[in-house]
Amino acid sequence: MNVYDSARMADVLAPLGYAQADGPEEADMVILNTCHIREKAAEKVYSELGRLRQIREQRAEDNPEDAGPVLAVAGCVAQAEGAEMLARAPFLDIVFGPQTYHRLPEMIVRAERAAKTGAGKKSSKGAGILDTEFPDEAKFDHLPQPRADIAAAGCTAFLTIQEGCDKFCTFCVVPYTRGVEFSRPGEAVLTECRSLVEAGVREVTLLGQNVNAYHGAAPEGGATGTASAAWDLAELITQLAGIDGLERIRYTTSHPRDMDDRLYAVHGSCEKLMPYLHLPAQSGSDRILAAMNRGYTAAEYQASVARLRQVRPDIALSGDFIVGFPGESEADFEATMELVASVNYAQAYSFKYSPRPGTPAALLENQVPDDVRGERLQRLQALLDSQQQAFNQQMVGRRLSLLLDRTGRRPGQLVGRSPYMQAVHLDGPASMLGRMVEVEITDAHANSLAGQLISGVQGPDLQPTAAMAPSEKPIGMEQIV
Ligand code: 5AD
Ligand code: SF4
Secondary structure: OHHHHHHHHHHHHHHHOOOOOOOOOOOOEEEEEEOOOOHHHHHHHHHHHHHHHHHHHHHHHHOOOOOOOEEEEEEHHHHHHHHHHHHHOOOOOEEEOOOOHHHHHHHHHHHHHHHHOOOOOEOOEOOOEEEOOOOOOOHHHHOOOOOHHHHHOOOEEEEEOEEOOOOOOOOOOHHHHOOOOEEOOHHHHHHHHHHHHHOOOOEEEEEOOOHHHOEEEOOOOOOOOOOOOEEEHHHHHHHHHOOOOOOEEEEEOOOHHHOOHHHHHHHHHOOOEOOEEEOOOEOOOHHHHHHOOOOOOHHHHHHHHHHHHHHOOOOEEEEEEEEOOOOOOHHHHHHHHHHHHHHOOOEEEEEEOOOOOOOHHHHOOOOOOHHHHHHHHHHHHHHHHHHHHHHHHOOOOOEEEEEEEEEOOOOOEEEEEOOOOOEEEEEOOHHHOOOEEEEEEEEEOOOEEEEEEEEEOOOOOOOOOHHHOOOOOOOOHHHHO
């Protein structure tokens, strides 16, 4: 979601003349968009800020006319730490949360004014502007129409449809940093999606912290076949699937408790909905699931998986797991291993429990020692890796459809995603970027597949863009984590 939010910040800044710079050495402003989900992510912000401060000082030293970039921190670390962050990094100009970035122009004017009056000379003392409110107005109502070229940056795009969370899992900061659950109206989502498709997007990933709790206002008339005033996720997916030129739909992240009959059904009936679902279980122990306030048991989670496989037998499952939640015994951890063994994931993310300030679990006394957490994480990851390897291996010899979304590291190499979210490498001309193609899978690796082109399905030629170039960072979800 931070990737999406950053694109929307670029939308807000474009009318002011801002465009993307190559790096902080050239930039007039640097915004760090931050994540507070685990301690490691949050700590990175301060080391990065130290680096940016040095760049700013160096620029001022090299050229007395150059005050260096305005420095801003956005996102959930900014939201959670607010004034504390300004005290720890007094050279910052702007600190703002995920719900106020539509007010960026106003914040920039205030920062510029402070710089002129000397209150915020951009060396050791920044302008110190703070906006971490949860405003009454919905930011989406105040953002400009998304610049599809910024959002699309290739043939795949994220699209936020829901934000915030009311679930209050006891380990999680999201309800405090992103705020209460909010769904965008159905028509706003459709409009944004149409403009993305016009800009060349063929796959959208619908985003929300609790995306399957989506209940956006329906355009007049309500949902098809019902008198409801809101669209649920199943209805939204069905409506989006009607957009010509949109080939693939995905959504993330779902809560097992919000899987409902209509959503299961749409996995069976909607061809554009990809057979891949990220459905975090977090633990396989009922005792720990209750302490986490997850609202389901391991058996209920397994029942969800069974229903999905009933309607879509080939569906690939992904998940999130936390090991070493306070009070987790060896037997609790074994229950997680058993759940993983029974579900058989195509891939999954797993984390050591990280106490987050202000969350109930951080106050529990029976914290699990770090070495135990580390050892359990290793065991879980070994099992998940072996499942992923086996899942990839069974693709060899099969034909899969791919959306070619970037060039590979080797000249002449292209990369696309399979329906099951695997990265597939193949040789082909760059003119095929943005196309759906058929490939035969020739080889499987731990994190990717290799394939050979069988046919290129009709589609417009796209000029390769910077976003389609090989990235130092892994593509897709990993980038967010
Ligand atoms: N410690 C470790 N992992 C966490 N997650 C969320 N909060 C924490 C925490 N305090 C993980 C969950 C969630 C994913 C996005 O991050 O598994 O699904
Ligand atoms: Fe956090 Fe997800 Fe739980 Fe909400 S449902 S509190 S976002 S882990």
